[in-house]
Amino acid sequence: MKNLALLPFLLLVISLLAPGCRKDAKFTDEAGIELDISKDTVMFDTLFTTVGSVTKRFVARNPNQNAVRVNIALEGGSPSPFRINVDGATGTSFTGVEILGGDSIFIFVEATLDHTSATNPFVIEDHIRFSTNGTEQEVLLVAWGRNAHFYRPNQAIQGLPPFSYIAGGYDENGNQICETVTWGGDLPYVIYGYGVVDSCCTLIIEPGVDVYVHNGGGLWVYRHGQIKANGDIGQPITFQGDRLEPYYAEVPGQWDRIWLNEGPEGHSNEFTHVLIKNALVGIQCENVPWLPDEATSAQKLVLNSVRIRNCSAAGILSRNYAIEASNLLVGDCGQYGVALTGGGNYTFEHFTIANYWNYEIRQTPAFYMNNVYADINSTLQVREVAGRFQNGIVHGANANEFQLEFNNLSLPTALTFDHSLLRTEMSTSNSPYFPNPGTVYRNQSPAFVDVAGRNMHIGQGSYARGRATPSFILPLFSPWDLDGVARGDNGAYDLGCYQYVP
Structure with a gap:
């Protein structure tokens, strides 16, 4: 209680002393005083017109022993696409801004560009001017805009x-x-x-x-x-x-x-x-959820020379759909690179699924396929799956990057994988899904050129070289790789979306 009784007295002392600090500050009008400004340019790269930018900031510091008064102005004034805030106050012109000796102030900058008729990116500039005892300084504001x-x-x-x-x-x-x-x-x-x-x-x-x-x-x-x-x-x-x-x-x-x-x-x-x-998901293809008994879509998703990367959940998430894919590259997804669930009819040729996601620990495989799902009514649906996967690479940071998981009520009868390099813990022998086990290369190195740099071309020492079949199942697309390089020009056909080039 005694401490509480002292509170009004302490507040009174603080209120009396606080303004005294400013009154007692010694201001200088000496010519030649300069501020230390942390940036000479504030750059916004690139803004869509009519959409506000992020907020950027810089610091203006008074390196002198004595306090100064500074005039600060946005050169373009109110019509400027830039907006500034000086130590908590918004506006375009600020007179007599006080900065104590050795102290500093923050200047915040935003931009919103007006729509123009330009079809190419354009640049807008303005300046923030600082005047300290007759010394002029400026900070350039630059925004690249795009309609x-x-x-x-x-x-x-x-x-x-x-x-x-x-x-x-x-x-x-x-x-x-x-x-x-x-x-x-x-x-x-x-x-x-x-x-x-x-x-x-x-x-x-x-x-x-x-x-x-x-x-x-x-x-x-x-x-x-x-x-x-x-x-x-x-x-x-x-x-x-x-x-x-x-x-x-x-x-x-x-x-x-x-x-x-x-x-x-x-x-x-x-x-x-x-x-x-x-x-979050690159492509999700499925029947609309509120029609749970719809058959597998007759409409196909056709992917030719498509790159999908950096998806925090999945690159491709399919359920009850038909997909044809050639020269497909899927990389770095937080859960699955490709997840094919429920029913479906799939043809994949010359594909690379390479998951080296490193934002957090990933427990799921790069490639996953099943034949079941819980529909909107929480009913377990078991569907038919068919497909042919050929000349592919499935690899990644985990020991098991390829997984098939089927409900016994409807095991696939027309699903095959061959001429593929798979990083997997599952057996690929004595299985109807791998009718030619000698062409399924388990846990061999694709020798990607630069995993850290996400360059998934295959290197000279890649096990994928020369192990593809030239009997294309998608002949319209597959004779050329993702870069447009003709397959087989060097007498060999390589697994994955890229043909080896020395």
Whole structure:
């Protein structure tokens, strides 16, 4: 109680002494005084127009013994795309900012660039000026900007993520819109929430297009919709998160996924020369969950020369779907590189699944296949699986990177693996899934060129060299590797997505 009685007295003393510190400070008006400023340039690289930047900061320190008064101004004033905050105060001009001897202040900077007509990246500059007793100093502000096509959610249905229609929707009379939408390469595309390609609609993405997805968002091709993302070797199509700072270039989990639902035969979802990176799941293909008894999709997912990497859950997650894949590279996923679950019909040729995820301990294999799943009603579904996997490499940091796990109620009768290099603890002999065990190479080294640098080309000493079969099951794509190198030119056909090149 005695200590509490002293509290008002102490507060009074503090209130009297605190302003006294500022009043007693000795200010100098000596000419030639300079501040120590921690940065001469604040750079923002690269910002989408109309989207606010991260906050950056720097320090202005008074190295002198005496206090100074500084005038600070944003040269461009209110029209500037930059915003500044000086030691907690926002504005464009600050007069007589006091900095005690040996003390410092923080300056915070943000930027939002206006939309322009430019199709190429552009640069905006401004300055923050410091005037101390007649000494002028400045910090350059630079922002690289890029215009884009934006999709922001304007639809809300209970139980679904917020979304907008990329293709489809309903007109003012409630009639469904069926259309084909083409994304050209004039500007990148930025998706907030989910962008939806509705039933009876098609999205065509042309070579060289960059698609950026904001945190938690994704691309959803609804049942009976279609996507054709066909780049070329010199102009790949890229899907990634919308954080463009160099730090985020290879950070996983920045956006959600590409979600594909079922559709009719002959209505394939196509991805050619495409890079998908830094998602939670790269591609998830499945029947819509609220129709649990639907048969395996007749619509195929066709992957040709596709790279998927840095997904915090899985690169490819399939359930009751059909996939054809050639020259596929999947790497560094937090759980599975490729997980094929429930029913399905799969053809994989010349593929490399290499999981060296190092963000945390991973207990799951790079490649996993089963024939069961719990549906939306918690009923265990056992489905039929068929497939042929040839000329592949499955490897990674764990001892067991390849695992098959089937329910005995419906064991696969048309599933084979051959001419493949597998890192696995399971036996590949005396099994109907490995009819030619002499062409299944267990726990041999692929001798990737640079695992640490994530270069999954095979080196000179790779066990994968010369062990592929030239009898292609996908002859339209497989004669060339992921780099466009012709297979067999050196008289040998190599396992995986890359042909060895000296």
